[in-house]
Amino acid sequence: MTALEALLVLVTGFGAGVLSSTVGVASLLSFPVLVALGLPPVVANVSNTLGMIPAGLGGVVGYREEVREGGRLSVVIVVVCAGGAVIGAALLLGLPPGVFEAIVPFLILFTCLLVGVQPRIAAWLRARHERQHGEQLAERRHMSPATTFFATVTGVYGGYFGAGAGVMMVAVLGLGTDLELRVVNGLKTLSLMVGNIVAGLIFVVVADPRWDVAAVLAAGSLVGGYVGARIGRKLPDAVFRWAVVAAGIVAALLLF
Template structure:
């Protein structure tokens, strides 16, 4: 890998780290860069997952104040479910043809963009139909458990747009501020990627140069992204998440 190529990977890691902690489409920036350098798709996917781990870690640290606002049982449940779900994603990645999820993923992302955009209205409608319409939902429903696990599986398999999906699931299932949901999303995907990355290290081929360069950029980007995500107004952040998700889906379809 030449000097300019190494700089490109570091820059991709920096940008992906920022996206990890904000709009949640990090892999749509970093993964194509690895492919453009001639790294085989599965190796690029594995190396990308490992390389972005420091970004998710620094992003979660940057959101530590927001994470304190989440009920501890919810945090434990979301992290554990995503981590377990990612194991299924790793199995799918190594067992299925590369194009299986690629055909479905753009439509999943578009659907979750719709949920993110409509989440305030849907949440108000759900509260109005509940037995306690004025009570905030601070515990997870069975549906929220299920879709959190499904997002963990997707994160372990490929992950592009997984942040958008997790924002939709958590934002719809819990009455939390968007900045708090963003912090919980970042932490949950960190858990999924830690498990997936640990398995990849043992049984899959990794391009360690690419992974290390991504890590160098993403650890800075993740922390910067957390500070940006905290300061962006909720409505604007929601709009940016939807636009990023739509862009990701279009890029995957073309």
């Protein structure tokens, strides 16, 4: 890398780190920049995964209070996303490039819709439960089997490519639990960190990353991840929700 390219990667890492800890679409900034610098797509994806690990670490430190509030749910997120990332990394290395290109934009748009309408869906489900059972629906602080399944699927996607995985996890946890959005955001950041760590460890063994690019990207993403978490913790729920929707729509349009 030239000095100018290194500076570009460093700034990109910072920006991607901020996005990772807020709206969860970091790869849509960092991955295209690495490809534009001349890296083959798979090498860019592998290097990007490694470079974004510190973003997750910085983000989780910034969201440490929210992760603690998650309690046992935080442990479940770590387990299911780690398992999903193993499968996703294997798919990336074993399948022909572009297998899921056709469906990913639609998947992201669908999850954007879920994030946007989640409060209305939750209110409708509660009202329906009260009509049928004559009692209030208990607050959901744990993941049901269905929520656990979809969180695992999100982990698989995160290990495979990951663009928009944060949006998907917000949708899954927002619909499947009654956690505050700031806690959901913290758990989303935790899930992205776990996915990147697991997939990154696999890539180190079986792939050929550009270590210089990954290292510079990591330096920027570490700071960006922490800064993004401090921003995300202060965002009002409505602002955060629609920022996630907007970021997801942009992600889908770029992928189209």
